[in-house]
Amino acid sequence: GAVVSQHPSRVICKSGTSVKIECRSLDFQATTMFWYRQFPKKSLMLMATSNEGSKATYEQGVEKDKFLINHASLTLSTLTVTSAHPEDSSFYICSASFAGERYVNEQFFGPGTRLTVL
Amino acid sequence: KNQVEQSPQSLIILEGKNCTLQCNYTVSPFSNLRWYKQDTGRGPVSLTIMTFSENTKSNGRYTATLDADTKQSSLHITASQLSDSASYICVVRILEETSGSRLTFGEGTQLTVNP
Numbered sequence: 001g002a003v004v005s006q007h008p009s010r011v012i013c014k015s016g017t018s019v020k021i022e023c024r025s026l027d028f029q030a031t032t033m034f035w036y037r038q039f040p041k042k043s044l045m046l047m048a049t050s051n052e053g054s055k056a057t058y059e060q061g062v063e064k065d066k067f068l069i070n071h072a073s074l075t076l077s078t079l080t081v082t083s084a085h086p087e088d089s090s091f092y093i094c095s096a097s098f099a100g101e102r103y104v105n106e107q108f109f110g111p112g113t114r115l116t117v118l
Numbered sequence: 119k120n121q122v123e124q125s126p127q128s129l130i131i132l133e134g135k136n137c138t139l140q141c142n143y144t145v146s147p148f149s150n151l152r153w154y155k156q157d158t159g160r161g162p163v164s165l166t167i168m169t170f171s172e173n174t175k176s177n178g179r180y181t182a183t184l185d186a187d188t189k190q191s192s193l194h195i196t197a198s199q200l201s202d203s204a205s206y207i208c209v210v211r212i213l214e215e216t217s218g219s220r221l222t223f224g225e226g227t228q229l230t231v232n233p
């Protein structure tokens with residue numbers, strides 16, 4: 001149980017375009033979803049935290065107008081990279097958590113999305 | 119300075135050998151510590167989780183230890199297999215007044231198992 005999927009797994013886009021990445025919890029309702037960014041050989045960096053039905057909380061230094069997060073349902077969150085530039089190329093990983101008795105605060109990670117901006 | 123430091127940064131071993139990865143953390147207040155395995159191009163997968171009161175936790179060939187006094191943890195892999203080649207990430211959950219808790223990630227140890 002507690003499976004998180006991401007789509008697409010890879011995306012290549014031209015500079016200036018927008019890209020949407022989906023994160024879904026497949027077998028549980030996620031009260032909170034997290035979006036991370038990871039550069040090669042570096043640790044995951046939290047970008048933002050979103051709770052269903054409310055605005056996302058962004059980490060310091062993350063542009064909320066650049067990285068739009070929508071958490072419209074308990075099983076789906078989306079990250080849209082607007083007007084993408086080559087420096088936005090990275091590995092984006094989402095995770096989801098729910099307030100179940102056994103898994104309080106545990107985060108289940110998705111498989112990641114590799115974004116390449118040309 | 120990273121609040122969760124892992125060593126070595128990379129490690130190459132032969133198939134069948136054992137190895138131990140280290141994690142030192144300075145963050146507090148501590149809630150729990152996890153070791154994750156991350157294959158290239160994939161998301162992290164949890165191997166073990168330990169709370170403050172736990173010293174050892176095993177999951178198959180993986181054994182994690184925790185010394186909360188010295189703020190050190192280790193992950194021991196026995197009888198390594200080629201499929202163990204991956205990045206192993208130490209993640210500490212700390213308690214926060216505003217958000218409740220937060221994960222702090224190490225940069226990982228890149229393990230390569232050669233035949």
